[in-house]
Amino acid sequence: MNNIIILPVIIPFIIGAILILLYKRHSMQRVISGITMFVLLALSVFLAIYVYQHGTIVLEVGDWKAPFGIVIVADLFSTLMLLLSTLVGTVCLFFAFQTVSQDREKQFFYPLYLFLMIGVNGSFLTGDLFNLFVFFEVMLISSYGLIVHGGTGYQLRESFKYVIINIFASALFIVGIAWVYSITGTMNMAHMAQRVSELDQTGALNIVAIIFFIVFACKGALFPLYFWLPRSYYGPPAAIAALFGGLLTKVGIYAIIRTFTLIFNHDVSFTHKGLIVTIAGFTMLLGVLGAVSQFDFKRILSYHIISQVGYMVMGLGIFTPLAVAGAIYYIAHHMIVKTALFLFAGATQKITGTTDLKKMGGLLGTHPWLAWLFFITAISLAGIPPLSGFFSKFPIILAGFEEQQYVISAVALLVGLLTLFSMMKIFSYAFWGKQKHTEEQAKIPVGKLLLPILPLVALTIILGFAAEPIFTYSMEVAEEIMNPTNYIESVLKE
Amino acid sequence: MELLMSIVIGIIFSVSIYLFMSKNLLRVAVATLLxxxxxHLxxxxxxxxxxxxSPILSFDAEAYTDPLPHALVLTAIVISFAVTALLLVMSYRTYKVHKTDDLEDLRGSADE
Amino acid sequence: MMKKPNNMMLQTLARLIILVVLSFSIYLMLAGHNSPGGGFIGGLMTASAILILYLSFGLNPIKKVIRFDYIKIIGIGLLLPGITGLVSIFFGFSYLKQFFGYFHIPLIGEVELTTALPFDLGVYFVVLASALTIILTIAEDDK
Incomplete structure (x- = not known):
């Protein structure tokens, strides 16, 4: 039975291998990958419910006992992230069917897509630090493949920077692993947590903690390591940009939350309330200021990723159950809404042929559905009640005031205001005003393109109106990860 | 021995950081390799x-080595092999498309 | 001015070297279970042997001889480890649990067969085929 939690990694692996064998038959690839994503989605829903009812599941791969072998752990937090990632993956894949050109499909688009899912799902499920590195690399190598996919000049130029910064971060990851291994003598995260609490987290361990923070901050685009994000996410087609915007940075955030609640949670006043909160404040502010200064649909959205990653990390930094629950709620909200917004950007680009806001206008008249659906998601992102954005920001800011972190809470409120401003800028430039696209362009139907996005828009409304049960769920997740003894005991079986 | 290795690692790191700072595409690729x-060292x-x-296989030796770092470093080497291959192909394509290997020319302008 | 470079030395030696390299690479691949070796270096070594072929005899003549589609070999190589891991699930063990046993094979004698072997074989295929694909892609692009 425990083997079921390895399936989210194994299914895309085997199907990806089969897709490589079928690399000349594109329609077959589409059908198979579509079915696979649905299977994965169903599986992750089942896992989320099963783990919620029966508690953490642990699989010792190859029957090597816990601190020695690799463990795969599915607790509430990882199954929630798994559910969100497969949801985003499914939606983006169905969007990709309609937008990705034949040329690009030929270049192993679908196998790379599934390999990316292996890396993401594996990172959420693993309970071993080195294994986390391996899955990170699987994810990153496939993302390198997808981000240069098509190989236009712009993509190649910007992706080179993306690849270099990520290779550097990965090298730092190994440095961190080497140090933590020399200090604790283990790679198993639960075992490591136990050893760190015995050793008392000072000096060298704090340095290791900061190294890991730098590594994950690089992948999660935190201040001051976010500069690669806006330009590199601008290049690839909308479906891939949406997938990256929704998924990749969140894997970094997941790793930060996992390591800083499980392993490095003994020097909270320095690491969490000092370092992480400060970084979160700068990330939010500079990200949103970048967004305000831009006049490009995709770039504004990319800068918003940065500012919102700041909210999640701020929730972790305040480090009360309420704040962490808010951060988890925020991750769920953000993955759904950000993917939807990037896909809307793709749909608009298909109509107008540009992402420059100054060359758009009057889409409200010709494509009202697109306009209003975008409007709902945009105000959800900005945090207008009763949509999900409000209920995810509220607990974080509330917890900030409760913990007397007034500066960061004020920054968070200001950032919310500026977010609203820049989303309204998109709406007023692109959808209101004089029609700037031609009559032929006005007749381009986008109904089919909007279909995959609809579930996401519905979800942001549901997450808003059904905030009570969902927030209770995130509270449970938060309390579980804030109290790691449960995790440690179920892995080490003591 | 560990001290000597640490110094060697320090030198490799500094050389690689120096190469990272250079403006040549290939030098940056070599920097990641270094x-x-x-x-890994x-x-x-x-x-x-x-x-x-080696542990597990025999039980009568006086001292055993820790097998885990070797397993880890092997995995890391394989991964860096893949990444390096990908990076080299990518820099080659970048050079072909942009007809330059000077990173200064590959900066891109602020608005495009 | 030389119209056609004389490759006689290289071509004669290549025949000899390839024999040695190929057999050693297969030995390495099989030895990987308990001693130094394994699919990765075995695959790299076979790839370098085949590269010597391409280098000494030219791309097109060798392409007529070796008609494998390397991309499909990557696919097969990826499938093998995945399926090897799944076998243990069907017998009710954890994923990737290893089994081994001693069998008597005619002509060879007593051998130890493990489930790590098909796994390594998969790695061997993937490394071999992907290394060749990378190098051949760049080589063909240069024309």
Whole structure:
């Protein structure tokens, strides 16, 4: 039975291998990958419910006992992230069917897509630090493949920077692993947590903690390591940009939350309330200021990723159950809404042929559905009640005031205001005003393109109106990860 | 021995950082290669350079080595092999498309 | 001015070297279970042997001889480890649990067969085929 939690990694692996064998038959690839994503989605829903009812599941791969072998752990937090990632993956894949050109499909688009899912799902499920590195690399190598996919000049130029910064971060990851291994003598995260609490987290361990923070901050685009994000996410087609915007940075955030609640949670006043909160404040502010200064649909959205990653990390930094629950709620909200917004950007680009806001206008008249659906998601992102954005920001800011972190809470409120401003800028430039696209362009139907996005828009409304049960769920997740003894005991079986 | 290795690793790191700063596409690619060698050496060194028999297979040796760092470093080497291959192909394509290997020319302008 | 470079030395030696390299690479691949070796270096070594072929005899003549589609070999190589891991699930063990046993094979004698072997074989295929694909892609692009 425990083997079921390895399936989210194994299914895309085997199907990806089969897709490589079928690399000349594109329609077959589409059908198979579509079915696979649905299977994965169903599986992750089942896992989320099963783990919620029966508690953490642990699989010792190859029957090597816990601190020695690799463990795969599915607790509430990882199954929630798994559910969100497969949801985003499914939606983006169905969007990709309609937008990705034949040329690009030929270049192993679908196998790379599934390999990316292996890396993401594996990172959420693993309970071993080195294994986390391996899955990170699987994810990153496939993302390198997808981000240069098509190989236009712009993509190649910007992706080179993306690849270099990520290779550097990965090298730092190994440095961190080497140090933590020399200090604790283990790679198993639960075992490591136990050893760190015995050793008392000072000096060298704090340095290791900061190294890991730098590594994950690089992948999660935190201040001051976010500069690669806006330009590199601008290049690839909308479906891939949406997938990256929704998924990749969140894997970094997941790793930060996992390591800083499980392993490095003994020097909270320095690491969490000092370092992480400060970084979160700068990330939010500079990200949103970048967004305000831009006049490009995709770039504004990319800068918003940065500012919102700041909210999640701020929730972790305040480090009360309420704040962490808010951060988890925020991750769920953000993955759904950000993917939807990037896909809307793709749909608009298909109509107008540009992402420059100054060359758009009057889409409200010709494509009202697109306009209003975008409007709902945009105000959800900005945090207008009763949509999900409000209920995810509220607990974080509330917890900030409760913990007397007034500066960061004020920054968070200001950032919310500026977010609203820049989303309204998109709406007023692109959808209101004089029609700037031609009559032929006005007749381009986008109904089919909007279909995959609809579930996401519905979800942001549901997450808003059904905030009570969902927030209770995130509270449970938060309390579980804030109290790691449960995790440690179920892995080490003591 | 560990001290010597640490110095070697330090030198490799500094050379690689120096290469990272250069403006040549290929030099940056080589820098990532050197950096990965540096961290792999670090991974082996940090767990202590032990001498002894391989564990599990035999039970009568006086000392055993810790097998884990070797497994880890092997995995890391394979990964860096893949990444380096990808990076080289990518820099080659970049050079072909942009007809330059000067990173200064590959900066891109602020608005495009 | 030389119209056609004389490759006689290289071509004669290549025949000899390839024999040695190929057999050693297969030995390495099989030895990987308990001693130094394994699919990765075995695959790299076979790839370098085949590269010597391409280098000494030219791309097109060798392409007529070796008609494998390397991309499909990557696919097969990826499938093998995945399926090897799944076998243990069907017998009710954890994923990737290893089994081994001693069998008597005619002509060879007593050998140890493990489930790590098909796994390594998969790695061997993937490394071999992907290394060749990378190098051949760049080589063909240069024309």
């Amino acid at each position: 950096l990965s060698h540096g961290v 670090l991974l082996v060194t940090m767990s202590g350079l032990q001498r002894g028999a």
